[in-house]
Amino acid sequence: MSKIISPDGHIGTLDYLKSIWASRHLAITLAKGEIKNQSSMNITGIFLNIIQSLIGLAIYWIVFGVAIGIDTGEIPYPIFVLPGIFIWHYFSAITGYCSNCFLLSQILIDKLYFPRICIPLSKVILGLVDFTIGFVLFVILFICLGQSFTINWLAFPLIFIMIIICVSSIGLFISFISLFSMDTTRIAAQLTNFLIFITPVFYPDTIIPENFKFILYINPVAGIIEYARWSLIGTPLPDFKYLIGIAFTICLAIVIFFIFKKYEKRITDLM
Amino acid sequence: MTPETAISIRNLSKEYYRAEKTSPFSRKSTKRTGFLAVNDISLDIQKGEVICISGHNGSGKSTLLKMIAEVTQPTSGEIEIDGKVASILEIGIGFQPEISGYENIFLSGAMYGLKKSEIEAKIDRIIEMFGFPDFINTPVKYYSSGMYMRLAFSIIVNIDADIYLFDEVTSVGDTEFRTRVTREISRLKDRNATILIVTHTPTLFSKISDRFLLFDKGTISVSESLNNIQQISNNENPLHINRDKLLHIKELHTEKIDFDIIDIKINLEGQLDNIESIFNNKIEYVTEIRYNLQDCISILMTICDITGNIITSARTELKAGNIESEIIKFEMPKGYLRPSPMSIGFEILDSNGKSAISYPNVINIPYLKKDSLSGYLNMPIKITKE
Numbered sequence: 001m002s003k004i005i006s007p008d009g010h011i012g013t014l015d016y017l018k019s020i021w022a023s024r025h026l027a028i029t030l031a032k033g034e035i036k037n038q039s040s041m042n043i044t045g046i047f048l049n050i051i052q053s054l055i056g057l058a059i060y061w062i063v064f065g066v067a068i069g070i071d072t073g074e075i076p077y078p079i080f081v082l083p084g085i086f087i088w089h090y091f092s093a094i095t096g097y098c099s100n101c102f103l104l105s106q107i108l109i110d111k112l113y114f115p116r117i118c119i120p121l122s123k124v125i126l127g128l129v130d131f132t133i134g135f136v137l138f139v140i141l142f143i144c145l146g147q148s149f150t151i152n153w154l155a156f157p158l159i160f161i162m163i164i165i166c167v168s169s170i171g172l173f174i175s176f177i178s179l180f181s182m183d184t185t186r187i188a189a190q191l192t193n194f195l196i197f198i199t200p201v202f203y204p205d206t207i208i209p210e211n212f213k214f215i216l217y218i219n220p221v222a223g224i225i226e227y228a229r230w231s232l233i234g235t236p237l238p239d240f241k242y243l244i245g246i247a248f249t250i251c252l253a254i255v256i257f258f259i260f261k262k263y264e265k266r267i268t269d270l271m
Numbered sequence: 272m273t274p275e276t277a278i279s280i281r282n283l284s285k286e287y288y289r290a291e292k293t294s295p296f297s298r299k300s301t302k303r304t305g306f307l308a309v310n311d312i313s314l315d316i317q318k319g320e321v322i323c324i325s326g327h328n329g330s331g332k333s334t335l336l337k338m339i340a341e342v343t344q345p346t347s348g349e350i351e352i353d354g355k356v357a358s359i360l361e362i363g364i365g366f367q368p369e370i371s372g373y374e375n376i377f378l379s380g381a382m383y384g385l386k387k388s389e390i391e392a393k394i395d396r397i398i399e400m401f402g403f404p405d406f407i408n409t410p411v412k413y414y415s416s417g418m419y420m421r422l423a424f425s426i427i428v429n430i431d432a433d434i435y436l437f438d439e440v441t442s443v444g445d446t447e448f449r450t451r452v453t454r455e456i457s458r459l460k461d462r463n464a465t466i467l468i469v470t471h472t473p474t475l476f477s478k479i480s481d482r483f484l485l486f487d488k489g490t491i492s493v494s495e496s497l498n499n500i501q502q503i504s505n506n507e508n509p510l511h512i513n514r515d516k517l518l519h520i521k522e523l524h525t526e527k528i529d530f531d532i533i534d535i536k537i538n539l540e541g542q543l544d545n546i547e548s549i550f551n552n553k554i555e556y557v558t559e560i561r562y563n564l565q566d567c568i569s570i571l572m573t574i575c576d577i578t579g580n581i582i583t584s585a586r587t588e589l590k591a592g593n594i595e596s597e598i599i600k601f602e603m604p605k606g607y608l609r610p611s612p613m614s615i616g617f618e619i620l621d622s623n624g625k626s627a628i629s630y631p632n633v634i635n636i637p638y639l640k641k642d643s644l645s646g647y648l649n650m651p652i653k654i655t656k657e
Contacts, residue, residue, distance in 0.1 A: 005350040006342060022384075029381040033367040036374065062272040113341040128460055265344045268337075 016261045019115050027118040030127035041269040049133050056200060057137075064202045072204055075233055076145050079138075083228045084201035086134025090127050091221050092192040097123035098171040099178050102271060109268055117260045120175040124168050137148045138232070147233070155231045159224065162246060166220050169253035176259060179239060179270045200225055204235070213241075220245035274562075276353065277434055277465040278316040278339060283348035284489075285309040285334050308334040310489035311348070318354075318433075319463040321456075323476045326486030332469045336360060337435045339467070354433025354465070357383060362440055363423035368412035372401070372422050375411055379426045393429045400425035420448060428455045434465045441470055453479065572599055 011019075057078055064070045065077030072080040098120045102109065105119055178184035198210075198215050199222050208216060216222040223242035229235045263270070285308045309331040316322060323333045337343045339350055340358030365382050366375050376397055380390040398404055401422045411419060424440070437456070441449045457479045459466060468476055484491050573584040587599045 002353040005338065005352065006347065006349055007345050025387060026381040026384075029378050033370060033374070037367045037369040052546045107361070108365050108382070110342065111364050112358065112383060114384070228392050265341065268343045 007047065010262055011264060013258075015263065016115075016264070020121075022116050023118050026114055027122040028125060030118065030122035032151070034091055034122070034126055035129055040055070046133070049130060052136065053089075053130075053134055053137055054084070056089075057082060060085065060202045070203050070207065073151040076147075078141055079145055079147060079233055080204070080229070081202050082134065082138045082141060083232050084199075084225045087163060087225050087228055088130055088196060088199060088221060089134065090131045090163065090202045091170065093127045093130060094123055094167050094175055095188045095192050096185075097126065098175040099176050099185040102179060102267070103185075106271055109271065116264055117172065120171045121168065123175075124164065124171055128166065142232075150234050152231045152234060156228070159227050162227070163224055165253055166224060166246065166249040169249050169256055170220075172256040172260060173252060176256065177264070178204055179263075179267065193222075195219070198222075205238070213239075217241040217244050218248070220249040274353075276315055276351075277318045278314075278353075278467075279318070279351040280314040280335075280339075281349045281351075283312045283335070283338065283350060284311055284346050285331070285338060285343070286346040307489050309338070309345075312489075312491060314484075314491065316465060316467070318465055319460070320482065321460050321466045321476070321480045321483060322468065322482045323480035323487060324467065324469045324484045325471065330486035330490040332484075332486045333360070333438055334532050336467060336469055339434075340436055352434065355431070356434045356436065357427070357432035358431045358436040359427050359440060360436065360438040362420050362427070366411050366419070366423070369410050371409060372407045372411055372414070373398075375422070376426055379423065379438075380430075383426075383430050385430060387432075388474055397425045397429050400428070400536050417448060421451075423451065424448075424455070428459065432464065435459055435467070437466070437468045437470075439471065472522055570599075 061078055064081070065072075070077070101119050101123055102116075109116065109119075110231050174184060174188055181187075199219055200216060205213070205222070205226060207215055216226075217239070223238065223245045226235070226238035226242055230237050286305045287308050288305050308329075312331075312335065324335075326332050326536075334343070335475060336358065337360065339343050339352065340356060340360060342358070365379060367378060370378070373394075376394060377387065377390055381387075398407055401407070401418075403418055403421075406414065406418065408414070411422070414422070441452055453476060456466060456468065456476070468480070470476060547617055569586060569588045571586045574582045585599050587597070589597060
């Protein structure tokens with residue numbers, strides 16, 4: 001049983017999937033290490049996360065719910081806006097983490113071999129912490145404001161898998177781009193600042209005129225938020241055109257997987 | 272590749288591109304010039320062999336290790352590896368400062384491809400080797416650098432692999448750490464592991480190494496087994512001069528001098544054909560040094576044998592400035608057989624002739640063949656005037 005290292009660095013698809021599966025523990029451990037490193041696993045760290053979400057929620061509520069008075073029908077505004085916030089936050093956090101993840105772990109990459117895809121994937125796991133906090137906060141608020149659970153909640157695991165796939169493909173894509181351009185971090189930050197306004201995070205998609213709705217349809221995050229709202233708070237089932245954006249990210253996920261497979265051994269030299 | 276071969280390297284090359292960065296607004300495109308870090312190396316390493324690799328900075332030894340460790344891809348050629356590889360290209364890599372030593376063991380273990388259960392099975396042994404069980408639940412940022420390295424090294428030697436790659440693991444840490452490292456490496460050797468060590472202090476591993484490789488500009492310039500290296504006992508050394516007597520050093524003055532040696536090369540001039548020529552001819556070592564200097568100083572260079580006895584010395588005035596090449600010639604005493612290893616010492620004297628800084632053992636000359644001598648400076652010396 002011998003291994004051959006040659007310049008072409010070709011890896012079989014199945015072998016690559018196996019090596020990723022074998023290093024899942026590493027991705028989780030990397031994420032865990034970072035969570036602990038960030039918050040030192042103490043109460044203030046978790047507390048700050050909750051406070052941050054609550055302040056964000058309060059601001060959106062005051063600005064969009066009270067001051068502008070966006071119509072969300074019978075659904076209380078905080079309940080309406082929260083799924084949008086935590087899903088959007090997950091996407092923007094991963095975009096931020098992945099835009100410099102290779103740069104930050106350069107020493108590691110330079111000195112040790114492991115499937116490089118683990119680094120952006122560990123960021124996807126890392127982002128789940130805030131996502132979970134947001135979700136728990138939502139459930140608490142949901143119960144406190146006297147909403148009732150519907151059968152649609154059963155679809156949420158499926159939507160959650162969709163979220164993971166979309167987040168991973170976008171994260172991997174950005175991390176790959178960052179290998180070639182040092183500006184990725186700044187561009188990604190600018191884009192997320194701007195894209196939030198063309199995503200139905202703090203308004204329902206019904207306020208968008210029909211002839212501009214195509215912007216939402218090609219935006220995968222918009223589709224996911226709409227489907228999550230349908231599942232969690234019982235808004236009407238979104239237009240099937242939202243699947244365009246989601247289908248696009250699934251294609252991206254497949255393409256980026258093969259790109260990573262191809263560049264796997266070359267990433268050290270690309271940095 | 273026979274079943275006894277652990278690593279078989281065939282015509283391996285690695286080309287790096289040195290991009291000359293111009294201003295982002297400049298219209299000139301970035302120049303990319305390639306250079307071969309590793310140039311057409313072929314090498315077979317047997318199972319259970321311990322190989323010690325030395326060479327100048329940038330001679331390609333670390334690049335070779337990186338290619339075996341799969342960190343970087345070869346440009347051409349092939350490496351065939353039989354067995355699991357554990358690559359230790361840096362000690363304490365990937366430690367998270369805020370989390371405890373205990374958790375870092377799991378983190379580090381996962382990076383080396385160990386499963387959680389495998390680490391759990393070894394955790395007691397790792398903690399025992401670490402030697403500070405009271406500190407195991409302390410975040411590693413509070414560790415002293417010695418403790419940090421001991422923890423990292425305890426993890427490394429507990430990885431079960433067939434092939435171990437060590438890159439300058441002894442360049443950090445104190446003497447105790449170094450002996451610990453050599454002891455653990457020899458323990459791995461007893462387990463019949465194949466070990467590749469890149470080091471600037473090959474003398475540390477002279478007892479356990481089976482073969483010395485000397486890298487020069489991407490190629491292997493010397494590859495010899497230990498038996499072929501000339502060894503000479505002290506009794507045969509005709510010059511037993513006490514170092515202090517020769518240098519007239521009573522005490523060291525610690526006034527600082529701004530002195531920065533960048534590189535040093537030693538070449539042997541003249542060919543030696545037979546034993547007679549050693550006794551009858553004058554042999555010269557030519558030392559070429561590159562340095563950067565603020566004030567004029569004089570430098571006393573000495574070649575010592577392993578016991579610290581001075582074999583020969585030369586004193587030269589060094590001009591101030593950034594000097595690319597200054598030649599210092601050494602004359603070897605007649606009738607002196609070259610021992611191995613030797614070391615070069617520096618004595619930097621200020622304008623009054625007082626000894627300012629003394630480096631009794633800066634360069635190790637790891638290896639002497641019959642007709643060539645290779646040495647290199649371990650690190651740049653930088654002393655700044657206060």
